[in-house]
Amino acid sequence: MGKRGSYAKSEARRDSILRTALEVIDTEGYAAASVTRIAEAAGLSKTGVLHHFETKEKLLTEVLRLRDELDESGFADPTASLGDLEAAYLKVVERNARIPGMVELFTRLSVEATDPDHPAHDFFLRREADIGRRIAETVERHLDERHRGAVEPDAVALLLLAATDGLQMRWLLDPEIDMTAALATLFRIFDAVLDGPPQD
Amino acid sequence: MGKRGSYAKSEARRDSILRTALEVIDTEGYAAASVTRIAEAAGLSKTGVLHHFETKEKLLTEVLRLRDELDESGFADPTASLGDLEAAYLKVVERNARIPGMVELFTRLSVEATDPDHPAHDFFLRREADIGRRIAETVERHLDERHRGAVEPDAVALLLLAATDGLQMRWLLDPEIDMTAALATLFRIFDAVLDGPPQD
DNA sequence: GTCTATACCGGGATAGAC
DNA sequence: GTCTATCCCGGTATAGAC
Incomplete structure (x- = not known):
């Protein structure tokens, strides 16, 4: 030493x-x-x-990892309610809507990292799995309080993440798009279904 | 002459x-x-x-334009019902799930075309607007038959398109993802909300 | 182990020769 | 209008100073 x-x-x-x-x-x-x-x-x-x-790619991957850490404060809480999740989630997206550079970096790297040989491939695989699991758990817990079986939590999580990524891509193309409003609508729709009468 | x-x-x-x-x-x-x-x-x-x-970019843009033409047969119909839209939409996505090359081309170009100076920028802007409008019209018509005001058709269209793009990106990262199933779930959720009791 | 200098490669832009 | 020479810039690889 x-x-x-x-x-x-x-x-x-x-x-x-x-x-x-x-x-x-x-x-x-x-x-x-x-x-x-x-x-x-x-x-x-x-x-x-x-x-x-x-390499540059590894550097930028770490930048994204750090950004995630800073953002995560909100929805890392395993006891969070669906409302908490929504609030934390929208807060992050709302902040992103002010930093196109970071959104562009995230989106570009997401696509590059599609290649299994890309240094960020595992990072994204793990990232999506981790965040998805946390969202699914919150949804799952939400269902406990009401009624189960209506919708698979994993599907909800996947859709939420995919919609977010897609909206960011679209927002880069056309900054007029209101990502936060669109996601708020999606949450409202989820709520309506999850809180609705149990499926028979 | x-x-x-x-x-x-x-x-x-x-x-x-x-x-x-x-x-x-x-x-x-x-x-x-x-x-x-x-x-x-x-x-x-x-x-x-x-x-x-x-240029290569212009060539590939035209390739995408042609693909759209060939795919469009389904949801170009202005008299289509929501069920028709869903069927046509899922058919296209299902086919895409067998051709990663085309999905990757679409996704990569989508991101590149984010730059206002990119030759495909206008193409994507117009494409998203056109398809979005058509979807919104179908949703709008669907609402006529039941009850209006619950959800804005434009928001539904934007969310559907964004979720599709996001799912394709995610599928490139992890081919295990079932895009068709995820979108079918989204349609089911939309249906549940749109067919639900009118909002007060 | 930390860091700089330098040189190399590839792409894209520019400018001049023909 | 084309073809080439040149340069700049970003990322990378190597040698060596501290």
Whole structure:
């Protein structure tokens, strides 16, 4: 040992780079998601940044991971109600609607990561599974309080996530789209079905 | 004048190239969506293909436009019922679930075309508006028969389109996903709400 | 282990030669 | 109008300073 200091420094550097990248992309848009620009903003050279993350793709994957961590505060709660979930979810989407750069980064990486060989492939697979499971659990619990069997929680979770991604893509194409309103409508529809009379 | 024959020939060539491209992508996947491969399959040189379409992006945009034409037979009918729409819609998605190459092309272009300067930007803007309007009209008509005011048709159309795009993206990431089942569930939920008691 | 300098590669834009 | 030369830029690989 005696290397402890180095590890700590490296960790701090990585974190500092990621937070800088996050901010730069938020304020300057997706165009700022270049290694050069991020390095410049973080106060070191391009090579310096790459020393910590190896490739651009890995760096950006970590940026997304950090963003998720910061966003997650809301719907990580396993005891949340459906209303809590909706509120937390809409809050995140509403915030996203002000940072096209980050949404674009997320969407582009989502598509790239479709390739099983892409460094972010596993990240997205896990991410979708994790968030989906948490949503499904909340829906499941909601059903306990009323009546079961009407709708499969997994299907609701999948639809909610897919609709969100699709809306973000569409919003990038046409910023006039009101993502929050559309998702609020979807929640309202879910509510109507989940709270409706039990299926026979 | 005197060039009439050329125009006709050029039109025929364009069409033949597009149909070849469609088939090649369907059978060989997204990797086959290269100008070289398409040219080869269509029996002319790369330059020959580009002579008719200028850039790869414009060529691929036209491929998507042709695919839409071929798919549209189903839900172009302005007198269709909600059930008809659902059947036609699910048929298209079900077919897509067998041709990852075309879905990948569509998804990738969707994201690229997000840029207002992209040659396919207007195409996608118009496409989404057109299909959305048609869906909304069908929903609207469905509401006439029962009760209005419960849900805005435009919101339903937007959600359906967004969910479809999101599901396709997710399916590319994880082919285990059953897109058709998920969309069938969404239709079922829409039905439940639209057929429910009028809102007060 | 952290970081810089430099050079390389590929794509896209630009400009000038023909 | 085309073809080529050149340059810039972003990402990557290597050598070496500290």
